[in-house]
Amino acid sequence: MAKKVKKIARREYTKADVKELRAHSKAKTPVVKIAKLTKRTEASLRQKAMSLGMPLGHRR
Template sequence: MAKAKKKIVRREWTKADVKQMKAMAKAKAGVKNIAKSLKRTPGATSVMAAKLGVSLSMRP
């Protein structure tokens, strides 16, 4: 029997999500930590950051 595919659930980015991402990016938290705190994938976090022109680099 084939394994059932996991259903993909897309959530809208709220203003609070964006605000938190920008604050954590400014603090150089890193993509994985930001994604974990927002309960999103690192890929989705990176894409949204690129759309907003926010750098997620951990470099000083």
């Protein structure tokens, strides 16, 4: 039997999502925590933050 492939459901970032992401960036919230709150992957969040030109997560 062939394996079922899970279809990736992409969701666009709304203005509210971007606003929330900026707030988390300013608060230095860990990316894992942001991912759970927004129900998005860490990679997705990092890519969006990079495209907006803002740091994200814990910085050393």
